[in-house]
Amino acid sequence: MTSDAIQGGFDLISWNPNIEEMPRAQLDRLQLKLLKLQTHKMYDFSPFYHERMRAAGVMPSDIKTLADVKKLPFMTKKDLRDGYPDKLFMCDRSELLRYHASSGTTGKPTIVGYTRNDLENWSESLARAMTSVGLGKDDVIQVSNTYGLFSGGLGFHYAIEKMGAVVVPASTGNTERQIELIRDLEVTAIASTPSYLMYLGEVAAKMGIDIKKDTKLRIGLLGAEPWSDRMRDRIYETMGVKGINCYGASELSGPLFSECSEQQGIHIWGDLALVEIVDPDTGEPLGPGERGEMVITMLQKEALPIVRYRMGDITTLNDEVCACGRTHPRINRIQGRVDDMIIIRGINVFPSQVEHSLMQHPELGNEFQLVVDRKGHMDNMLVRVELKPEAFTDNIIELNALRERISNRLKGTLNVSAKVELVQPGTLPRFEGKAKRVVDRREY
Numbered sequence: 001m002t003s004d005a006i007q008g009g010f011d012l013i014s015w016n017p018n019i020e021e022m023p024r025a026q027l028d029r030l031q032l033k034l035l036k037l038q039t040h041k042m043y044d045f046s047p048f049y050h051e052r053m054r055a056a057g058v059m060p061s062d063i064k065t066l067a068d069v070k071k072l073p074f075m076t077k078k079d080l081r082d083g084y085p086d087k088l089f090m091c092d093r094s095e096l097l098r099y100h101a102s103s104g105t106t107g108k109p110t111i112v113g114y115t116r117n118d119l120e121n122w123s124e125s126l127a128r129a130m131t132s133v134g135l136g137k138d139d140v141i142q143v144s145n146t147y148g149l150f151s152g153g154l155g156f157h158y159a160i161e162k163m164g165a166v167v168v169p170a171s172t173g174n175t176e177r178q179i180e181l182i183r184d185l186e187v188t189a190i191a192s193t194p195s196y197l198m199y200l201g202e203v204a205a206k207m208g209i210d211i212k213k214d215t216k217l218r219i220g221l222l223g224a225e226p227w228s229d230r231m232r233d234r235i236y237e238t239m240g241v242k243g244i245n246c247y248g249a250s251e252l253s254g255p256l257f258s259e260c261s262e263q264q265g266i267h268i269w270g271d272l273a274l275v276e277i278v279d280p281d282t283g284e285p286l287g288p289g290e291r292g293e294m295v296i297t298m299l300q301k302e303a304l305p306i307v308r309y310r311m312g313d314i315t316t317l318n319d320e321v322c323a324c325g326r327t328h329p330r331i332n333r334i335q336g337r338v339d340d341m342i343i344i345r346g347i348n349v350f351p352s353q354v355e356h357s358l359m360q361h362p363e364l365g366n367e368f369q370l371v372v373d374r375k376g377h378m379d380n381m382l383v384r385v386e387l388k389p390e391a392f393t394d395n396i397i398e399l400n401a402l403r404e405r406i407s408n409r410l411k412g413t414l415n416v417s418a419k420v421e422l423v424q425p426g427t428l429p430r431f432e433g434k435a436k437r438v439v440d441r442r443e444y
């Protein structure tokens with residue numbers, strides 16, 4: 001296959017306003033066509049993936065149905081690290097327009113390159129997502145994600161401009177000024193992490209600004225860390241802001257997908273990405289509704305190929321047509337990370353489950369921490385959680401009774417017992433980026 005023939009395939013799917021409600025059978029055919037093209041392109045132009053396919057004994061011509069995607073070898077973050085900085089790229093440098101890099105907190109950073117089409121598809125994907133929650137050109141959207149090498153800030157920035165809304169490129173930090181901007185520029189939506197939005201709410205209250213009454217902020221485009229429905233309810237109750245669950249990763253481009261206004265799962269645009277759920281241990285595909293690790297194949301990437309990339313996120317797939325009319329598959333709320341999952345006395349515990357359980361108690365604030373250590377062969381988990389200012393008391397009997405209720409509920413949710421420590425409001429660390437909830441002191 002020549003590169004001209006491949007390019008021809010892309011013309012077919014230039015922006016089409018009806019693509020989001022395309023009948024499912026047609027979407028499946030489009031995905032298969034794109035998967036075949038992408039597989040050919042990687043085999044021809046990506047020495048890394050060519051070698052990977054040869055080692056697995058699979059040729060592009062082996063992809064005859066969508067289910068054949070499982071014949072292709074997985075990619076992991078390690079592949080991107082090993083290929084640092086650009087060994088995995090499959091285009092000429094002259095075709096690149098931008099680089100982004102991951103934070104590199106756990107080793108070498110990973111570098112992602114973008115061609116013009118890669119940037120265009122990224123903005124397209126996120127613009128569709130924001131449109132699906134009712135945002136449009138009359139909105140003023142503040143981007144409180146980091147600008148720079150991190151893909152969050154610029155990703156939202158260009159997608160907002162593509163949609164025709166006004167962008168406020170606030171980036172992170174200087175929270176008081178961010179709150180003034182929200183009020184003075186009549187900002188209607190904010191892109192940030194959920195924990196930063198809650199922090200912003202706390203700071204606003206201290207400044208005597210009621211987000212609900214004094215501002216027009218109504219939608220939060222939230223992602224980059226796991227969070228629960230209870231946290232969403234709390235954001236709505238305290239700030240009047242509807243929290244929209246967004247999804248993406250720097251390796252895929254950046255933030256790409258979100259829930260629609262039905263809020264029944266995150267739409268993964270099928271013309272851009274093919275999503276699978278697999279058993280995290282065996283790598284075997286799982287069916288709709290079965291909980292496992294999300295694996296994504298980007299169907300139109302030009303610079304950095306992403307094929308059967310193991311996201312490390314635990315979720316379930318919903319293949320039914322959404323009430324909003326969109327036919328593209330949905331993933332449910334991320335329930336944890338394969339690598340964030342902690343095992344306590346043989347039981348899998350996700351910080352998101354702990355959060356969900358804690359949020360049932362109106363006396364508790366938003367911040368918590370899990371501290372795990374091991375005495376002898378026995379794992380112990382301590383849950384440290386902040387009380388709300390109004391629930392703070394020196395009445396030991398009351399506090400003990402509350403601790404007991406929290407502990408019982410945790411045991412019911414997690415099937416493992418945990419000690420609970422109630423701490424004063426404002427004492428646990430705050431995070432402007434991803435919240436780090438787990439302190440694991442065990443030696444492995």
Ligand SMILES: [Zn+2]
Binds near residue numbers: 325326
């Ligand atoms: Zn929908």
